[in-house]
Every structure is written in C-alpha cells, then in structure tokens.
Amino acid sequence: xxxxxxxxxxxxxxxxxxxxxxxxxxxxxxxxxxxxxxxxxxxxxxxxxxxxxxxxxxxxxxxxxxxxxxxxxxxxxxxxxxxxxxxxxxxxxxxxxxxxxxxxxxxxxxxxxxxxxxxxxxxxxxxxxxxxxxxxxxxxxxxxxxxxxxxxxxxxxxxxxxxxxxxxxxxxxxxxxxxxxxxxxxxxxxxxxxxxxxxxxxxxxxxxxxxxxxxxxxxxxxxxxxxxxxxxxxxxxxxxxxxxxxxxxxxxxxxxxxxxxxxxxxxxxxxxxxxxxxxxxxxxxxxxxxxxxxxxxxxxxxxxxxxxxxxxxxxxxxxxxxxxxxxxxxxxxxxxxxxxxxxxxxx
Amino acid sequence: xxxxxxxxxxxxxxxxxxxxxxxxxxxxxxxxxxxxxxxxxxxxxxxxxxxxxxxxxxxxxxxxxxxxxxxxxxxxxxxxxxxxxxxxxxxxxxxxxxxxxxxxxxxxxxxxxxxxxxxxxxxxxxxxxxxxxxxxxxxxxxxxxxxxxxxxxxxxxxxxxxxxxxxxxxxxxxxxxxxxxxxxxxxxxxxxxxxxxxxxxxxxxxxxxxxxxxxxxxxxxxxxxxxxxxxxxxxxxxxxxxxxxxxxxxxxxxxxxxxxxxxxxxxxxxxxxxxxxxxxxxxxxxxxxxxxxxxxxxxxxxxxxxxxxxxxxxxxxxxxxxxxxxxxxxxxxxxxxxxxxxxxxxxxxxxxxxxxxxxxxxxxxxxxxxxxxxxxxxxxxxxxxxxxxxxxxxxxxxxxxxxxxxxxxxxxxxxxxxxxxxxxxxx
Numbered sequence: 016x017x018x019x020x021x022x023x024x025x026x027x028x029x030x031x032x033x034x035x036x037x038x039x040x041x042x043x044x045x046x047x048x049x050x051x052x053x054x055x056x057x058x059x060x061x062x063x064x065x066x067x068x069x070x071x072x073x074x075x076x077x078x079x080x081x082x083x084x085x086x087x088x089x090x091x092x093x094x095x096x097x098x099x100x101x102x103x104x105x106x107x108x109x110x111x112x113x114x115x116x117x118x119x120x121x122x123x124x125x126x127x128x129x130x131x132x133x134x135x136x137x138x139x140x141x142x143x144x145x146x147x148x149x150x151x152x153x154x155x156x157x158x159x160x161x162x163x164x165x166x167x168x169x170x171x172x173x174x175x176x177x178x179x180x181x182x183x184x185x186x187x188x189x190x191x192x193x194x195x196x197x198x199x200x201x202x203x204x205x206x207x208x209x210x211x212x213x214x215x216x217x218x219x220x221x222x223x224x225x226x227x228x229x230x231x232x233x234x235x236x237x238x239x240x241x242x243x244x245x246x247x248x249x250x251x252x253x254x255x256x257x258x259x260x261x262x263x264x265x266x267x268x269x270x271x272x273x274x275x276x277x278x279x280x281x282x283x284x285x286x287x288x289x290x291x292x293x294x295x296x297x298x299x300x301x302x303x304x305x306x307x308x309x310x311x312x313x314x315x316x317x318x319x320x321x322x323x324x325x326x327x328x329x330x331x332x333x334x335x336x337x338x339x340x341x342x343x344x345x346x347x348x349x350x351x352x353x354x355x356x357x358x359x360x361x362x
Numbered sequence: 363x364x365x366x367x368x369x370x371x372x373x374x375x376x377x378x379x380x381x382x383x384x385x386x387x388x389x390x391x392x393x394x395x396x397x398x399x400x401x402x403x404x405x406x407x408x409x410x411x412x413x414x415x416x417x418x419x420x421x422x423x424x425x426x427x428x429x430x431x432x433x434x435x436x437x438x439x440x441x442x443x444x445x446x447x448x449x450x451x452x453x454x455x456x457x458x459x460x461x462x463x464x465x466x467x468x469x470x471x472x473x474x475x476x477x478x479x480x481x482x483x484x485x486x487x488x489x490x491x492x493x494x495x496x497x498x499x500x501x502x503x504x505x506x507x508x509x510x511x512x513x514x515x516x517x518x519x520x521x522x523x524x525x526x527x528x529x530x531x532x533x534x535x536x537x538x539x540x541x542x543x544x545x546x547x548x549x550x551x552x553x554x555x556x557x558x559x560x561x562x563x564x565x566x567x568x569x570x571x572x573x574x575x576x577x578x579x580x581x582x583x584x585x586x587x588x589x590x591x592x593x594x595x596x597x598x599x600x601x602x603x604x605x606x607x608x609x610x611x612x613x614x615x616x617x618x619x620x621x622x623x624x625x626x627x628x629x630x631x632x633x634x635x636x637x638x639x640x641x642x643x644x645x646x647x648x649x650x651x652x653x654x655x656x657x658x659x660x661x662x663x664x665x666x667x668x669x670x671x672x673x674x675x676x677x678x679x680x681x682x683x684x685x686x687x688x689x690x691x692x693x694x695x696x697x698x699x700x701x702x703x704x705x706x707x708x709x710x711x712x713x714x715x716x717x718x719x720x721x722x723x724x725x726x727x728x729x730x731x732x733x734x735x736x737x738x739x740x741x742x743x744x745x746x747x748x749x750x751x752x753x754x755x756x757x758x759x760x761x762x763x764x765x766x767x768x769x770x771x772x773x774x775x776x777x778x779x780x781x782x783x784x785x786x787x788x789x
Contacts, residue, residue: 054637312386
C-alpha cells in the first residue's frame, strides 16, 4: 500500500464575513453574505472555551533571605493573602535550621478564568551562618517536581491531564545593598538558572535613591553577564525579531526594583496600595516610585504563558534527556557495555 | 498540546480565594490563543468511501478551494490511501490540513481485507507520534501531528440500509478514530426516503455496536447546538464547486433540468450542518478526543504488547523506564549473542576454506614434485644419451685421425711406385 503526501499551497480566498461575529450560518448575518467563509478561525474561540473550562495552573517559588518582603510581594502581586504566612496564622516563626520548602495552593478566579496558584516558600535560605549548599534542597525540590511529571508521563495508564507541579518561575530577592551581588546570590542564580526560569528582583527598593538604584542594577546586570547567568527572559529562547525587541526592553530593566505592600492609603483622593512613612507615601503601582507594575505585567499579564512554555518545553525536556541518558549509562556500566553502544540505539 | 491543565474539581487542601482587585491573569486565555496562532494548527481528515462517491468534491466544497484531485480508476487491485497536505489561511489563522482519501475502496471483488490498509494507516500515524514521544531528544512542539482527527465515512445513497462492508469497516475503526458518517450524493434521495434511511442507518449502527463520534455536550455554550445536530446524524450532503446563479446571487449548486440543488441551502441538504459541526464548533474537540482517547488507547495497547506494565504505587513501581531498560538490555544481549554467533560462524567458515585451500596447495605441490621428478628422469636419460653420443663421436674422431695419419705415412713412404697400388687399393 503506498501513499503520496504532497504539500501544496492552496491559499484560500481569505475574506471575513462582514459582521465582526464569526457568522456560522451565512443566512443569519445581515447584508451581503460572503459564502467563501469556511470558519477555520472559529477554532480560536473553541480553544479559548476549552482553556476557560480547564483552568490554568501556576507555580511560583520565592527565594531570599528572611525579612526581604517575599510574602508581602506575593500578596501584592495577587491582591490577596496568598502567602503562607498569611494563611497559617503563626505569630512568631523561628528561622529554620536548614532550608525548608513549603508550598501552599489557592484557587483564584478572575472574569471567568480560573487559576490554581501555588506559592512555594523557602524559609531558611541564606539565613544560616554557613550558607554553603543552601541551594541544594531547592534544586532537589525542583528536580523532584520534574521527576514526578516524568513518572506520570511514562506510565502506561496515565491520567488524562497530568497534574503540573513543576516550578514555572522562581523569584529571587536581592537585598538592596546598593553595591553588587553577593557570592551567595551569584552561586544560587548560576546553578538554578539552568533548571528554572529565574526572575531576580531588588527587594525593599524604597531604601535606594534613583541614582543608587540605577547604579545597582547596572552592576548586577554586568555581574550576571560576567558569570554567564541567563535569567528570564533568556536570550536564546527569543522566537523572532518581534519577541527579541520586546524582551530586550525587559532585559534592560531587570532586576526590577520592587516595593510590596498590602495596605491601602489615601493618596490624592484615591485609595492606593502603598507604604506610608514620615517623609511621604510610596505608591506601589506608580512606576515613578518603583517597578512593581513592570514585574506584575511581565509575570502575569504578558509573559505568563511564555514562562510556562519555557518550563515545559525546555527545562523539563532538558531534565528528561538527562534523566533518560543517566539510566543508559548506569545500566551500561553494570553490564560492561561501552556507552557509545547504547546511544546509537535510541528508540 | 495540553501542557498545564487542572482537574475540574478543586483539589483538597486548595482553598478558594477572593481577589481584592484586578490582578490581570484574565489575559491568560488570550496569551494562550496568541501562542497557538503563532504556532499554527493542524487538522487531518480521512475520507473513506467508494470510488466516485464524491469525497474529493466534498472536501473542495468544505474548504472552499480546489485541492489537486485525480480521478481514480475502478480497477485498483487493492485499497490504497492517498494523503495530501495543504496550508490554508483564514484571517490570521493558519491551518495545515491533511486530506487522506481511500483509493479503490469497495471496487475489489473480494472486499474482506478492504479495511486493513485504512487501519494500518491510522496505526502508523499513532506509531510515529508514539515514537516521537518516546524519543530521548524530542521536539513535540514542532512535531507535525499526522494523526487522523476525523474520519468521514461516505455511505452510498441506496435508500435502504448500510452495506456489510460499511458495517465491518466502521466497526474496525470506531475505537481508533472519530467516525462521522455522511450520506453522499444526497440529492438522489427524496426527503421522506431520507428520513427513513437515516433512522435505519442509526439503528443498524447501534445494534452492531458501532461507536460513532458524538458531538460533545459538556460545554453549555455549544451543548444545545450539538444536541440538535446529534439528532441529525448522519448528515446527508451534496458537494459542488460549480456556481449557479439563483435569484441575484451566485451559489454553489448542482444544476439539473428539473431544478437546482443548492449546497448551502439547509432545506436541500445538510452540508452547512456538516461544515459547522466539523469545523466551526468541534474541531478542537475532535483533536482532543483523538489525543486523549484514541491515541492513549493505542499507546496503552502497544506498550502492554511490548511487555511493559505499571504496578500500583503501593509497591515499588516498575516504571516504564526500568522495563524499557530491561528490554534494551535484553535486546543488546541478544544482539551481542548474535554477533558472537556470526563471528563464530565466520571463523568456522574461514577455517574450512583454509583447510580446503591447504589441501589444494598440497595437491599442487605433490603434482609439481612428480613432474619435477619426471623431468629430472628424462633429463638424466638425455644426458646419458648425450654422453654415449659424445663417446661415439670422440672414438670416431680418434679413429679418423688415426686413419688419416696412416694414410699420410704410407703416402710419404712409398712415393711414385705405390701411387698406383695405393690408388687401386684405396678406391
């Protein structure tokens, strides 16, 4: 039995029905009806419906020393008490002796779009006297999530929708020293930028003046480049020229200098989120004051899908390749077969 | 395609939360849609039907374009499938459409195996997707999905019932692909006959346990439309790309002496319903069903056939990976064994050949020796003869020399007196 597949380019006479609504019945739309309309673009609407029905998932991890305002920033980003501290009403939390990973999930909904948001907290990071290897539990956690997804994916009887617990985005809080990155920051970001999307932010940015802030940011960018650290949005994953343009603008602004707050104050007759001090009120969503709005737009309004895509199609795939190759070499060595023997027989 | 999705029931331990203001993630569906626009869509339709029943014409009419079509002969010895891929675009949506037609279906005298090439084709597409999914370095996002999303089964408008070929084929395909039966060339059936025909077909399908594709009812926005359409199955369609003027418009129609059958007139045929259901309302669902139901079933069967199994998460799970590794080890050992076997056989053969050659060599050697000896013997004989000859020659020359000497002596001794006596003596 033979078959030929020839790719022809039949361009359709692409005219859209006069009314803005995708007229499914030619007779319904008023006026001159265009019978050359097929209805292929109705698939967009079908996709949107399907997405709304299924809902979305997002897993964000926050990493930074205690006291940098991680929980507050999360609450500000999602305009509700999503952080762990707000949920578990423990008055005094002791700084744990090792880095712990604690996650908490919420179901939030906005205009019909449902999302399961998981915030993963890492208390104890960078708080010990000896902070060597404090990224290890975090790295292990991230890899464990990839592992769980992989295990489910290679099952024979697998679930219809594999629950996605992979960390999509890791927000790293840099303390506002104003000088440069500390060795801990460099080490952490260097290691983790290879497995997860890292978005560095300068925490508590209201302690820096604008000049200090710009200097600090420039210094950080230089150090990131010098150490070969690729933070989100990574240069190598830009899809086309338009993408690159948008992302270059973002890359010129990272790390975002943010201020978080979940308290509202009256400013100029409006109620705004801010921090009130004796010398003025810092408006969180005012881009003249801090860059919170840019962070929020990047993370949520424009690049959220892209962040999830990079996690699933690049970071997860890299983990999968490593893992599957690992098995080969392990098995090969136990059997005394040379490694090149096996890589040639990729299934 | 489905990457991060969530179960519809809220998980335990996940609390619902109210937002105090506008966060902005309601743009997520838009982000998703934009990404899909960027990537483009893929849709594959398989048309099964007898030669000349109108498959190509219907495709042309559905997608409003002229695909390259060849008229097939009725003398194909076997059923074949012809797949053609096209890139279509409507507003900003790019669609990669693959139309697969059967060639020679229903033409053979013996139609027992007619369904097999179709089943094989569908399985082959699943197989190549499975292979891609199991690769170590894979690129699922760029993969051109060739799995069949919808199968239009063209029923002959006999007006009576389904043919046994139809039943057999549909039964074989219903667990592999979404089947949408259509009644072809519906302008040959009158309205009342059509109604009875449809009922007969549906009851036959049900009584034979054929699971055709049901338009989904779980989404409220389209449930009503889908329920109505489910009641109109199978769609009676007429295809035509020719335009006829009716009133003051040009419409796609078929012109007969007794009237004009308008393709897009719902009173004349169900073409518009088919187009709406297939493309405008349920294309995404067709793709999803193919991926989550038919493909998963294929994958499960294939992997179980290859000997993999899951155990429940209580005991140590025998993961796919481990079984795969075990299989690979087995395979490699087998490979090694075969290699050794072949090597041994080779060595064996070499030895044999060597022995043979040695024998031949020895034989040659002995013959050579023999010849040499013969040669030497002959040579010796000849030497002997030569020696004898030489002896003879030398004795002869001695005698001649002696005789000559004698002659010379007698000549000088006797002088004139003996001249006469010598002359008479020697003559």
